[in-house]
Amino acid sequence: MRKIANLLRMFCIISAVNIVAGQSPGVKEDVVLHFGYGSNMSESYMRQYTPSLKYVMNAQLPNFEIQFRKYSKNMGGGISSIIEKPGGMVYGVLYYITKKEMDALDILEDVPLGIYKRETFQVLGDDGKWYAADLYRVTNPKGPYEPARKYLDLMIKGASEHNINEDWIETLKKMRAKQN
Numbered sequence: 001m002r003k004i005a006n007l008l009r010m011f012c013i014i015s016a017v018n019i020v021a022g023q024s025p026g027v028k029e030d031v032v033l034h035f036g037y038g039s040n041m042s043e044s045y046m047r048q049y050t051p052s053l054k055y056v057m058n059a060q061l062p063n064f065e066i067q068f069r070k071y072s073k074n075m076g077g078g079i080s081s082i083i084e085k086p087g088g089m090v091y092g093v094l095y096y097i098t099k100k101e102m103d104a105l106d107i108l109e110d111v112p113l114g115i116y117k118r119e120t121f122q123v124l125g126d127d128g129k130w131y132a133a134d135l136y137r138v139t140n141p142k143g144p145y146e147p148a149r150k151y152l153d154l155m156i157k158g159a160s161e162h163n164i165n166e167d168w169i170e171t172l173k174k175m176r177a178k179q180n
Contacts, residue, residue, distance in 0.1 A: 030100075031096045031098055031099065032096070032097050032099055033095075033096060033131060034095045034135065035092050035134065036092050036093050036094075037061070037082065038066065038079065038154075038155055039151055039154035039155060040092075041154075041155060041157075041164070042161065043095075046095065049101070049105055049108055050102070050105060052097055052098045052101055053095050053101075054095060055094075056093075056096060056125075057125050057126045058125075058164055059124060059125045059131065060089050060090065060091055060123060061092065061123050061124075061135075062124065063088055064083065064085060064089075065082070066080045067083045067143075068143060068144050069081045069143045070115070070116075070145070071142065072148055072151070076149070080151070081137045082135070082137050083141065091168045092135075093158070102118075106118055109136045114139050117137060117139050118134050118136055119137065120132050120135075147175055147176075149179055155172050156172045159172060
């Protein structure tokens with residue numbers, strides 16, 4: 001069992017390398033497949049910065065979990081990143097976004113400042129296929145911090161918009177309820 005867990009872990013780590021696999025036929029090269037798992041699950045939030053955004057499907061990233069490892073002064077609390085966790089699962093959504101808008105999103109996500117990095121991971125789509133999708137994660141995790149209320153609200157909104165795993169939505173709602 002331990003050997004299988006280590007193989008799965010290695011698969012996810014190796015998959016972080018930028019590879020092109022699993023994209024749907026006919027997808028133009030000027031489009032990026034993005035896996036949104038935090039505030040980026042919210043389509044209305046994302047559309048402010050990426051008007052070309054096209055929802056593809058829900059997806060999961062195995063052997064990771066969401067933790068609130070960056071403090072945001074703007075949000076007044078912790079915002080999410082993914083951290084390796086054997087047996088863990090991160091729920092999110094896949095969007096197609098133009099490369100130009102993804103480059104602009106890099107600036108919003110503080111990639112040029114080294115706060116977040118954009119990496120490509122293999123995620124499992126709801127159709128049972130693996131997809132190479134870009135996501136953002138904190139470069140140097142700190143904390144953990146108490147999640148920012150506004151940030152949790154965006155996560156709940158996005159997870160609910162896309163009918164993501166009910167247990168995950170309930171977990172987010174419980175986190176939010178603790179803050180009242």
